[in-house]
Amino acid sequence: MKQTNGQQIISLFEQWAPKSLAVEGDSIGLQIGSLNKSVSKVLVTLDVNPKVVKEAIEQQCELIIAHHPPIFRGMKHMRTDLPQGSLIEQLIKHDIAVYAAHTNLDIATGGVNDLLANALELENVKILEQTTAERLMKLAVFTPKESTEQVRMALGNVGAGQIGDYANCSFTSQGEGRFKPSEIADPYIGKANELTIVTEDKVEVVFPASIKNRILKALLMTHPYEEPAYDLLLLETEVNEKGLGRIGTLPTPVRLYEYAQTVKKQLDVPFVRVVGELDKLVQKVAVLGGDGNKYIQTAKRAGADVFITGDMYFHVAQDAEAIDLAVIDPGHHMEQIMKDGVADYMNAACIEKKLACTFIPSKLSTEPFQFI
Known part of the structure; x- marks a missing residue:
């Protein structure tokens, strides 16, 4: 297992519940302390109150991930003789950072609302x-027949052709390509100033617009031509719906x-x-x-x-x-259901990435009401 710092942990968490999912104006992200330190234990809680802070201290946690932001509205002062200021003082004294994941965790696949739906069967x-939703793009690239498979596999390996539960989806058609290299060109096929005709495949794949740069990088690194010919189209189809x-x-x-x-x-x-x-x-x-x-x-x-x-x-x-x-x-x-849900998800993610960090759900109830 590799020793980890707070930045690595939050980067891994935000791959699951990115800030971009949060509704406008929501108070999310790092709220107290610093992530530039070693983190081996994280407390997951619904709220941050004095009892939860005490629990984090006793458990020797360096980081708290909370669903409800402890700082929701702008602070005009931080007086340590008042409850909120005293809470922040204790966290800073014990070098415990607090990160809030609110509506982004509600919306994320596998987040709060999916946990609730699962619990309710x-x-x-x-x-x-x-x-939110993301538009699909379509790439159509022309490649010599002997290079078709390597180009298709390279595109699939970086996410092209992912349609629902199916991966590496593509369509290939065949035709003739014509080109005439200039004197300063370095052609893969053909000679300078001579018209070249070659049997080519047209490979078509779709992918989310957010990974366009990754797709083009893979294409340019794998395609044998000095300047590959391709079409790039933005489709009306929406994918990755979140809500x-x-x-x-x-x-x-x-x-x-x-x-x-x-x-x-x-x-x-x-x-x-x-x-x-x-x-x-x-x-x-x-x-x-x-x-x-x-x-x-x-x-x-x-x-x-x-x-x-x-x-x-x-x-x-x-x-x-x-x-x-x-x-x-x-x-x-x-929403207390998020404590076990986040801890389970992140523990599994850390094991997969070989990161030496443990997530523990808070054992405390932060329900302010008593029922008589």
């Missing part, structure tokens, strides 16, 4: 509210009352609030971690029978009732 899961919330189906319909009990158990919360007729049968389920008040219409338009989200406001609950959308509210603390 939803099938045929899709994104509830799309926030907030998930919607899926239960294997069989179930009464709302029974499903509310399941949600309570699966998300490990002390109680849930329910909107709707308790005998109503539900099967199509929308879920959104945290505060999902503004997404009730989105859930309804998507065909959900029931919407699972936290912090439901009184009047929004009435609106949901009016449009016949059942709601199960497990509270904002439902």
Whole structure:
């Protein structure tokens, strides 16, 4: 195992939940301390409060990854005689950095909302509210027949031709290429000032626009021609859709009352609030971690029978009732599911990369409410 520093750890984490996924204005990234140090143990928590900081100190963690940013709004001062300033003081004194991953972790594939959907055993899961998508590009390159396979494999190795669950997808057609090298050219085939006709293959592949430079670099390094001929087209097709919330189906319909009990158990919360007729049968389920008040219409338009989200406001609950959308509210603390989820994902990623760093989920509840 290789000794690691904070920059390596966060770089690995951001391959999973890049900052670019976060909604505009969200407070994410490194908030306290420095990543320019050795990191061997990371505490994963929903929130950062004094008890969590004490836990990080006792566990000898050098870094905390939190879902809820401890600094959400701009600070006008940092007084150590006030709660927030005192918290930051303790972290700095013990050289513990804090990194926040909020809506980018909600949106990421395998992130908070996928963890919730998995815990609730939803099938045929899709994104509830799309926030980003990427356009596909198409490369058509002309290559001598004997070089077709090496060019095609080089492109596939850097991500070209990835379509859903299939890799190295391409199409090849055959034709004749004509060119006349100049006196200063260094042609792979043909002679200066002579028209050359060669049997060539046209290889076509598609890829996400974000990896265009990687694709072209692989092409130019592998293609035998001094100046390969190729077409590059931006397609209308969108891929890599990302978004907030998930919607899926239960294997069989179930009464709302029974499903509310399941949600309570699966998300490990002390109680849930329910909107709707308790005998109503539900099967199509929308879920959104945290505060999902503004997404009730989105859930309804998507065909959900029931919407699972936290912090439901009184009047929004009435609106949901009016449009016949059942709601199960497990509270904002439902997002605690991210502690084990992030720790499991990052431990596996560190083992794969041979990085000597361990992620541990916080054992503390940061639920501020007590239930009597």
